[in-house]
Amino acid sequence: MNFAEEIIEWYQRNKRDLPWRKTEDPYIIWLSEIIMQQTRVEQGTPYFNRFAEKYPTVELFASASEDEILKLWQGLGxxxxxxxMHQTAQLVMEEHAGYFPKNYDSLIKLKGIGEYTAAAISSFSSNEARAVVDGNVFRLLSRYFGIDTPINTGKGKKLFTDLANELLDKSQAGKFNQAIMEFGSLQCKPKNPDCLSCPLQAACEARKTNRINELPVKIKSLKIRERYFNYIIAQKDGQILINKRGAGDIWENMFDLPLFETEFPSHAHDLIRSEKFISCFGEKVKIRSVSAPVKHILSHQKLHASFIEIESFSDRFLSERSWFYVGQDELEKLAQPKLIFHFFENFHKLNT
DNA sequence: AAGACGGGGGA
DNA sequence: TCCCCAGTCTT
Structure with a gap:
């Protein structure tokens, strides 16, 4: 059996009994598809049932107010x-005479209907030969063929869409699309898939090369976090106070300086009056110098560091901390982040 | 190409 | 916590 035959065979034996699979009405299918976007079946099903019950036709849906629609949508996200949907229903009434479109090219023009949903509705309601590519399909194909192209890039989307369309059984596009998604959802699960019971295991590239947990590859959307680091320069007897960083943050087990992180930029004069600072260095601290803020970009953080040189501080409060004094020769042996290493280069230059 | 958009369930 | 879920729209 080829790929399409295998998954359709599997589908006949394992498919769930989902309410929207009993119809070919494009309106009802549209309802189900929009509700199920980025939504688990268990979460969305009650909503589908309520919408289908209250608005059995697109005409009734279109006659509802947006407030009513959103009220019924409440809690789904x-x-x-x-x-x-509200906008699309009205447009279907006005420009499609109340007949919900069944073909891909018409569907794709409607608000809220993208490539996936247009392929789903057109294939389910009229067997148009358009392969669906949702999260399940990305995962199944990337594993079966051992493809590590990231799925959330333009290149990846095209690659997997082309592949799905090659595999598509055009004589029964709707059933194939249902089957490939159901297979991905139930058999080729994201976590701990049961490969031993999988009918595709023998040919599965990820299975053969032990990469089930590496595929699919997805580029992590990294949101840059702004952080404000206030570093303290405290010297005694020609030595400088150093901090060893702990776990759970950047630069684990590397060495920097005593650090007071604040949520927002802060002035040195305010900082040394903070309770936390006083508990470390006492109340009689004077500021010798404050550096200009230094920006430091990490992969997912933007650090704003300022270096505050202090004098007249007490160090009898320091014993509980991971802080210690080192001379310059020892300092040079410690693993320092680039930001810190850079700082010391300039600092030593100034002090010689 | 990257970010925003929700809420819930599983590991 | 992080990841993922029958994705799409906006910038």
């Missing part, structure tokens, strides 16, 4: 879906 991604509320733009509800707003787009």
């Amino acid at each position: 991604y509320y733009s879906r509800g707003r787009n």
Whole structure:
């Protein structure tokens, strides 16, 4: 059996009994598809049932107000879906005479319907030969063929869409699409898939090369976090106070300086009056110098560091901390982040 | 190409 | 916690 035959065979034996699979009405299928976007079946099913019950036709849906739609949508999340549906229902009434479109090219033009949903509705309602590519399909294909192209890039989307369309059984596109998604969802699960019971295991590239947990590859959307580091320069007898960093943050087990992180930029004069600072260095601290803020970019953080040189501090409070004094020769042996290493280069230059 | 958009369940 | 879920729209 080829790929399509295998998954359709599997689908006949293992498919769930989902309410929206009993119809070919594009309106009802649309309802189910929008509700199920980025939503688990168990979470979305009650909503589908309520919507299908209250608005059995697109005409009834279109006659509802946006407030009513959103009220019924309440708790499901991604509320733009509800707003787009309202708009689309009205447009279907006005420009499609109340007949919900069945073909891909018409569907793709509607608000809230992207490539996945247009392929789903067109294939389920009229067997148009368009392969669906959702999260399940990405995962199944990336594993089966051992493809490590990231799925959330333009290149990846095209690659997997082309592949799915090659595999598509055009004589029964709707059933194939249902089957490939159901297979991905139940058999080729994200975590701990049961490969031993999988009918595709013999040919599965990820299985053969032991990469089930590495695929699919997804580029992590890294949001840059802004952090404000206030470093303290405290010297005694020609030595400088150093901090060994702990776990759970950047630069684990490397060495920097005593650090007071603040949520926002802060002035040195305010900082040395803070309770936390006083508990470390006492109340009689004077500021000798404050550096200009130094920006330091990490992969997912933007650090704003300032270096505050202090004098007249007490160090009898320091014993509980991971701080210690070192001379310059010892300092040079410690693993320092680039930011710190850079700072010391300039600092030593100034002090010689 | 990257970010925003929700809420819930599983590991 | 992080990841993922029958994705799409905006910038």
